[in-house]
Amino acid sequence: VIYLNGNSLGALSLNVPERMADVVAREWGNGLVGSWDSNGWWDAPVRVGDRIGRLVGAAPGGVVVTDSTTVNVFKLATAARRMRPDRHRIVVDPRDFPTDRYVANAVAEGNVATTLDRDTAVVVSSHVDYASGVMKDMAAVTAEAHDAGALVLWDLSHSVGAVPLDLDGADVDLAVGCTYKYLSGGPGSPAFCYVASRLQRELDSPIPGWVGHARPFEMESGYEPDAGVRRLLTGTPSILALAALDAALDVFDGVSIDDLRAKSVALGELFIELVDERLGDTGVVVGSPREASRRGSHVSLVHPSAGKVVDALCERGVIVDFRRPDVARFGFAPLYIRFVDVWDAVDHLAAVLVSA
């Protein structure tokens, strides 16, 4: 199998099965309810959050792992609106991933726009676009939003673990991301939230769950959120899912994101070069930016029969995915995709297109 779909579901890391067996049998089976303390379950969302923080340029205490990306966009977009109560609009790209658009629209009660103005409360934007692979200039977009008095909420789902990020350095306000793509946290692994330290104390989550309380076990009548990023926790976190993600992150230890990015760019460049050389007359068009600096870690090819092409590749063991109506995404997870995989994938693609 040539797995070019790590941008949708990352591959299993070799150390994950053992860690899962241990958390199930020893921590849960033997440790029982005491593992909330003795095996660090209670602190897992912030401990694992800090590990992700290193990969996104956030100091410890900036990131917490919780809920799904969808729920996190909801919490942070709502909180952002509350921080700009005199402004009514949310800016969102109409080509952005559906959940971001649907939730932005719901939170803004229909008041979404495509351009920034003095009525914009928050800009919700994917850093790397799920379809085209376009990577935005995070620092520039953030500065532009700030100049207009708005906040920015970045969705890092297609960035984290593949491209360098510097949330603190770019003065980003809020961010979310999923962990089952380049981070290989497992199917439906929990998502994360980032909140700039300067905003944490005023951030008012719309879902004041007991786990985000300053003193959760006091069972107080009033709600006082945790002073830090824990306030974005809602209900009891899934420890099994967190354990898989935690183990998957071990693979990133000692790996520089710049090295990963260099590998990712080289894989993408080779792919585009081979597509140009060998598939020029097959009707395939490169749908992603050709400049590596404007592209994430996947390359989209546009073809009128993209769905059939993806199916035929799959039968040959080349796993990529199809995004309606006409896009085939080739994801290059830099930790485990090799140059020979790219070469072989284009061989298969050429064979498929000839018979298409």
Place this chain on the structure above:
Amino acid sequence: VIYLNGNSLGALSLNVPERMADVVAREWGNGLVGSWDSNGWWDAPVRVGDRIGRLVGAAPGGVVVTDSTTVNVFKLATAARRMRPDRHRIVVDPRDFPTDRYVANAVAEGNVATTLDRDTAVVVSSHVDYASGVMKDMAAVTAEAHDAGALVLWDLSHSVGAVPLDLDGADVDLAVGCTYKYLSGGPGSPAFCYVASRLQRELDSPIPGWVGHARPFEMESGYEPDAGVRRLLTGTPSILALAALDAALDVFDGVSIDDLRAKSVALGELFIELVDERLGDTGVVVGSPREASRRGSHVSLVHPSAGKVVDALCERGVIVDFRRPDVARFGFAPLYIRFVDVWDAVDHLAAVLVSA
């Protein structure tokens, strides 16, 4: 170990480790992204939901597994308010579990009340109280709310898997529950939502995630929720957590809830009888109803030094839990607690109280 805390975190079922190893290595590791179809991941929230449906008296299509109890209370309480737009209040018991109170208060924007009237949009109530173990009369409370024109949202966290429930039969509107207590789904396992079939089409979730869309892979510009209970799905569900829960539910196959309830009642009766007989002069008071029909599956003892008593029991291998300020909860998970465990636990309790 005598584990009387299955009402907080259910014990590990013997078949779960093997199922987890299989979902990790075979479904994720080998099946990769294709497992969303080939291994039924995409349908897991409704498939596992239907298994829970059998335990709560809901026909297939009434229950979906998703998110945490907290997030589900938020979604359903908000949706309930939207179904009663002319009413402003949410009724919630000030002694109820914190998350229900905090979220009800947030959703009602502070307009919470303790008594039902014509301004009540929804009554949010635990069926079995987390502290006292008091079990409410579901059909009667539901009918009373309906008579006042309000909806009811039941929290079944301390009921499901231990007491008989008949949501469809009691004409319940909405319910949520957690799955890591009597269902033994694992630490932080995903929660569930129930929506009466008569309300499903009008239910308007405040978090319109892409997974709850009628046609999620069409990536449409507008949001159209799934026609059924799937509309309560938000982001990508955690498959590893769902697999543990699914395996845990195997243990309930072929088991009648009435038999479980009979065992649970007998365990509780024995416990109270032994406490009365042997601990009458130790300052311990039974804080739960003595009538089995008004009690769930745990018995709370009240003692001024409850915290110390719980710690001392723990050192002796009797695991119960402490709820501030003065409650020790003894949970009798009827699937795996034996009468001898109750007997031995009271022996230890007597020894601890003598030296307290």
